[in-house]
Each structure stands twice: as structure tokens, then as C-alpha cells.
Amino acid sequence: MTPAGGGGSLGAMEPQITPFMELALAEAEAAGRRGEVPVGAVLVAAEAGEVLAAAGNRMEETGDPTAHAEMEVIRAAASRLGALRLAACDLIVTLEPCPMCAAAISLARIRRLTFGAYDPKGGGVDHGPRIFTQPTCHHRPEVVGGVAEAACSGILQAFFRDRR
Numbered sequence: 075m076t077p078a079g080g081g082g083s084l085g086a087m088e089p090q091i092t093p094f095m096e097l098a099l100a101e102a103e104a105a106g107r108r109g110e111v112p113v114g115a116v117l118v119a120a121e122a123g124e125v126l127a128a129a130g131n132r133m134e135e136t137g138d139p140t141a142h143a144e145m146e147v148i149r150a151a152a153s154r155l156g157a158l159r160l161a162a163c164d165l166i167v168t169l170e171p172c173p174m175c176a177a178a179i180s181l182a183r184i185r186r187l188t189f190g191a192y193d194p195k196g197g198g199v200d201h202g203p204r205i206f207t208q209p210t211c212h213h214r215p216e217v218v219g220g221v222a223e224a225a226c227s228g229i230l231q232a233f234f235r236d237r238r
């Protein structure tokens with residue numbers, strides 16, 4: 075374990091990595107191969123441990139600036155369950171959600187948000203507007219950040235390095 079807030083080094087042990095985060099990482103890698111910024115998300119029915127939806131970013135593919143991985147899994151799971159509220163569901167994503175996705179997570183009443191890398195530039199949970207702390211936010215999920223942080227940020231760093 076690295077100290078709190080530490081990034082850890084690539085290749086270091088990732089004791090916190092879970093099968094759901096592994097799946098989110100696989101979705102992020104697949105998104106990167108499609109030319110998308112490599113972010114992946116998974117939505118899980120918490121009690122059953124069942125994966126309801128898994129997706130990566132699809133902005134380039136769909137021409138939709140809101141097609142972030144989190145939005146994709148929320149839409150897919152809500153459609154699959156025929157429900158507007160996903161209160162018994164957990165969302166796992168490789169990058170700290172942006173303000174739009176954080177607001178969507180709140181609207182969907184998601185129980186717990188787990189994310190990998192922190193995003194000081196674009197994040198909206200621990201950075202920027204800190205959506206869940208706003209008085210206009212009526213549902214605050216449990217939040218766990220920095221899970222498998224080195225692996226999650228490593229995919230992003232490699233993607234942007236290769237594009238230079």
C-alpha cells in the first residue's frame with residue numbers, strides 16, 4: 075500500500091483491485107483501441123454482485139459529447155431494469171467522474187461510487203465543483219477513490235503519450 079494520496083508506481087502491487095475494477099480497466103483499454111480517451115465503467119447490482127452494464131467512452135464513436143463511460147452504463151442499466159433509480163447499484167469507473175457524470179450518479183441514486191485515478195483537471199467529485207457536497211445535490215453516494223489508481227492512470231498516460 076502506498077501512503078494516502080500517493081500515486082504508487084506502475085507495476086507495484088495493487089491490493090485493492092477488484093474483479094469489477096478489472097472489468098472497468100478492460101473497458102478502458104478497449105475504448106483506447108477505438109481511439110477514445112480510455113475510461114471504462116461498470117454498473118453492478120450490489121447485492122447479487124451482478125454486472126448490469128459495462129462500457130467505455132463512446133464520444134468519438136457516437137459524436138455525442140455526453141457519451142462518457144458512466145453515462146453509458148447508467149443509461150444501459152436503467153433501461154435494462156426499467157427503473158429511473160438504481161439505488162441498489164454500485165458504479166465502478168477508472169477515472170474520477172466529471173461534474174456531469176457526478177450529477178447523473180446522484181440523479182440515478184447510485185449507492186456507491188468507486189473510482190480509480192483522481193482527475194484534478196476535469197473531476198467533479200474531489201475536485202472542481204465537488205458535486206456531492208453541493209446543497210443542490212439531493213443524493214450523495216458513498217465514495218471510494220484511488221482504487222487501482224496506478225493502473226487506471228497508467229492507461230490514460232500511455233494513451234496521451236502515444237498520441238503525441
Ligand SMILES: [Zn+2]
Pocket residue numbers: 142144171172173174175176
Ligand atoms: Zn463524465
